Amino acid sequence: MARKQLIRALPQQWPVTISQASNGQEALALLRQGAGQVMLLDLTMPVLDGYQTLAAIRDEGLSCKVIVVSGDVQEEAQRRVQQLGALAFIRKPAEPAILERTLSQLGLFDGQTQAPARDHSSQVPLKVNSRDALREVSNVAMGRAAALLAKVLGVFVQLPVPQVNIFEVSELHMTLTDAMHGERLSAVCQGFIGDGIAGEALLLFHDAEVADMARLLKWQPRSEVETAEMLLDLSSIIIGACLAGIAEQIDVRFSQGHPQSLGQHQSIERLIHLNQRRWKQTLAVEISYSLEAHHIHFDLLLLFTEDSIKRLTHKINYLMS
Missing domain, CATH: 3.40.50.2300 (Response regulator)
Incomplete structure (x- = not known):
């Protein structure tokens, strides 16, 4: 793409x-x-x-x-x-x-040149499927979120290639459980909807890293409530910037709900059990952010509802046309 x-x-x-x-x-x-x-x-x-x-x-x-x-x-x-x-x-x-x-x-192009048709003989055919295109859209969006996060925390954010998959809810649960097994997590979710596309953004924080994150933010939470507020504020920055980046590219305006805590200091198994009715079949975009020179990373999942997949695919296909 x-x-x-x-x-x-x-x-x-x-x-x-x-x-x-x-x-x-x-x-x-x-x-x-x-x-x-x-x-x-x-x-x-x-x-x-x-x-x-x-x-x-x-x-x-x-x-x-x-x-x-x-x-x-x-x-x-x-x-x-x-x-x-x-x-x-x-x-x-x-x-x-x-x-x-x-x-x-840079002196690489002279607009006055009258050139023959460009030689496409060595090109790989440009065949792009919707999933690859959504991966690229997500790649651009996560970069914008990282730039904002870098300014807030004063760090360099390392970015992966986003992963895009369609999961049955049981497969999503298995994937998350395998990836996070044995860790204690705090999770924040934020719903979004716009132009027939709806879903939830799920941000997973690793408890062992929360204290380091607070130090970067120059925040000294004195209670669990203040820690939760810190994670909610950070989630608003990351999720909001990422959704804005996607919305701009596919020409959609998302309305976003307030971020909500799904649980603190829980195992991923417990978080899934508490929220299993929220997610059915889903198109999942997974982005794992990590902070250079700090043992801090968090995982963002954008979970699009089953009913949204057709509309989202239509929007993505328009980009490829």
Whole structure:
């Protein structure tokens, strides 16, 4: 999805041949073969991410001009990629005018050039399914949430590739139980609805890390009630920013309920037992945030209702058209 959007944003009169890679390792292999003079590089990728790819380009002395195009818009992310040799940073999804202006400023594109039709012979066919597209939409949204979180906590937030799956409620329970078995958790949920799409955001905090989180926030909760208030406030920031990022991309306005505590200091089994009637079949987006140099991470699940899947898929398919 990201590559399809980016290729469509390129200036049509830019006389280039395009090669594609789905991760940094594939990209480096192409560069070593001399396939790339200019690289448009994402940061959040499997196998080898953008930071590792930039470091390898620098360490191997590979000749390539790199522009980073990423949903991770943390100020520290932008500083780091430029330190690693990137010439520019563009936030996803890339606006054609911004991409063209950046290419022109770097001397990589002359808008006066009358070029023949672009050579697509080396491209991988752009087949994108709805689940992959939702993963990319979620990737952009989580980057915006991370940027806000980074400012609030004064840290660098490490981002994974989001996971997207359709679960029966029993499968969701099994997955959560396997992942969180033996840990004590506090959970916050927040409902959302808009344009025929509804669901709940579920944020799981690990109890062993809550005290460290309070220190980062310069908060000294004196009771369980104040600790719960801290987690509710943090949840509003993370969930609100992530939902806003999704809503903007699929052209929906979500109304959000107040965040609610589902339980504190519970096992995941107990949380599921207490709330099992809330969730049926669901389309689940899983995002695990972790804070660099701190043993702190939390897991965000966006659980879309079964009735919402058709409408959400329609919205996603419109993006791909």
